[in-house]
Amino acid sequence: MQVxxxxxxxxxxxxxxxxxxxxxxxxxxxxxxxxxxxxxxxSEETESYRRMVWEDNWRFIEQHNQEHAAxxxxxxxxxxxxxxxxxxxxxxxxGFHPDPALRKLPVFNxxxxxxxxxxxxxxDKGYVTRVKNQGACGSCWAFSATGALxxxxxxxxxxxxxxxxxxxxxxxxxxxxxxSGCKGGHMINAFKYVKDNRIAxxxxxxxxxxxxxxxxxxxxxxxxxxxxAVNQNERALQDAVASIGPVSVAIDASHCSFQFYKSGIYxxxxxxxxxxxxxxxxxxxxxxxxxFWILKNSHGxxxxxxxxMRLAKDMGNHCGIADDGVFPVx
Numbered sequence: 001m002q003v004x005x006x007x008x009x010x011x012x013x014x015x016x017x018x019x020x021x022x023x024x025x026x027x028x029x030x031x032x033x034x035x036x037x038x039x040x041x042x043s044e045e046t047e048s049y050r051r052m053v054w055e056d057n058w059r060f061i062e063q064h065n066q067e068h069a070a071x072x073x074x075x076x077x078x079x080x081x082x083x084x085x086x087x088x089x090x091x092x093x094x095g096f097h098p099d100p101a102l103r104k105l106p107v108f109n110x111x112x113x114x115x116x117x118x119x120x121x122x123x124d125k126g127y128v129t130r131v132k133n134q135g136a137c138g139s140c141w142a143f144s145a146t147g148a149l150x151x152x153x154x155x156x157x158x159x160x161x162x163x164x165x166x167x168x169x170x171x172x173x174x175x176x177x178x179x180s181g182c183k184g185g186h187m188i189n190a191f192k193y194v195k196d197n198r199i200a201x202x203x204x205x206x207x208x209x210x211x212x213x214x215x216x217x218x219x220x221x222x223x224x225x226x227x228x229a230v231n232q233n234e235r236a237l238q239d240a241v242a243s244i245g246p247v248s249v250a251i252d253a254s255h256c257s258f259q260f261y262k263s264g265i266y267x268x269x270x271x272x273x274x275x276x277x278x279x280x281x282x283x284x285x286x287x288x289x290x291x292f293w294i295l296k297n298s299h300g301x302x303x304x305x306x307x308x309m310r311l312a313k314d315m316g317n318h319c320g321i322a323d324d325g326v327f328p329v330x
Contacts, residue, residue: 021052030058030079038081038302050084057083061260068264074290074312075264077257080302087256094277095138095184096250102188102326105229108240116242119285121294127151127245128282129162131307133300135209137182140278142168143298144248145190145328147280149199151246152330153222161221164205168193171214181211187248187278191227191328198223223330230325234314237322238284246282246296250324251311253277261304265292267312273320281325284313293321 031051034040042050061077068076082090122128129150134143142165154160168190172179177193179185193199198220205218230240230247240247252272265287283294291313301307312318 021048023051024055027055027058031055034079034083038083040084053086054084057256057260060256064257064260073264073267075257075266075310076262077260078262080260080262081300082259082303085259087254087259090256090259091254091276093134093136093138093140094253095140095180095182096276096278096324097141097180097184097186098250098275098324099178099186099188102186102229102324105188105227105326107231108228108236108244108327109231110233110236110239112235116239119283120242121283121285122151122241122246123282123294126160127154128280128296129160131296131301132162132165132207132298134165134298137169137209137211138184139165139169139182139209140298141179141185141187142166142190144250144278144280145187145194146199147282147296148187148246148248148327149191149194149222149224149330151282152224152244152328155245156330162202163222164200164202164207164218166202166207166212167200167205167215167218170212171197171216173211173214182209187326188227191224191326194222194224194328195226224328226329227326228329230322230327232317232323232325234317234322237281237325238313240325240327241281241284244327246280247325247327248278249281249295249321249326250275250278251295251319251321253279253319261309263305265290265310265312267315267318271319273317273323275320275324278324279309281321282308286313291315 064077146163169181172189172193173181177189179189199222200218201221255268257268280296282296292310293313295309
């Protein structure tokens with residue numbers, strides 16, 4: 001009862017704020033253009049509130065980019081399809097759940113020998129499928145897992161096959177595998193399921209962005225024989241990416257700057273090592289001496305650099321990039 005009362009107060013407060021909200025006339029055209037671009041439609045009751053949120057986000061982006069022009073940031077922000085969401089609403093899609101079982105797995109360690117490669121991008125070598133979109137479902141863990149499996153399947157067979165996230169969302173949402181579908185999960189539980197059952201292609205088991213009943217009749221096309229954790233440091237992660245291929249990781253993506261990341265090397269001073277979002281490391285490199293990881297996200301191509309992010313590398317395990325690395329053996 002108390003939780004319901006708190007929720008009701010929050011709703012009433014938001015509606016009251018929206019009703020007294022004064023729209024900025026200078027933003028009317030950008031607002032209408034943004035709605036048209038992203039196919040946004042609202043009821044009369046909700047439009048004022050969403051416009052208020054959007055204007056707050058617009059000003060945040062503009063201020064950041066002015067500071068970027070002044071040399072204060074290494075990356076730019078841009079308005080995208082998340083423009084009408086508060087950071088709290090956006091974070092509900094960050095569905096990575098840490099799992100202590102990761103630390104019980106076999107561990108990949110750096111040998112300490114000279115680096116295998118100063119830069120690598122597995123997209124150029126055919127290991128990476130197109131950027132996908134998880135929608136409003138907190139299934140980032142499934143997209144990270146399929147990305148790693150797709151790369152290893154290509155490495156073994158020479159065939160790049162888009163694998164089914166929905167297969168993982170539906171079939172690991174139980175006590176046996178320990179994930180919670182659209183409410184979150186971990187890549188190792190996905191790999192465990194694939195080890196036991198194999199995984200279907202996306203074509204035969206398409207994504208719906210919602211929990212569903214496990215379809216055991218979908219044609220399975222890829223397997224996993226085991227999975228290995230990466231030692232919790234960036235050198236080990238670099239060696240794993242260079243020698244194995246794309247690696248599943250998790251990061252702290254809880255900041256508004258992540259929500260509206262557009263381009264450049266992402267360095268967020270407020271980032272912690274408390275990961276809440278799973279992504280895929282597909283390579284690393286440097287730009288004018290600034291090192292970065294190349295991350296494949298699952299928010300569609302309208303986010304970031306065509307769906308990718310360059311995250312600051314060798315900057316003290318920024319955003320916890322090296323804490324939850326894991327890859328499958330196919």
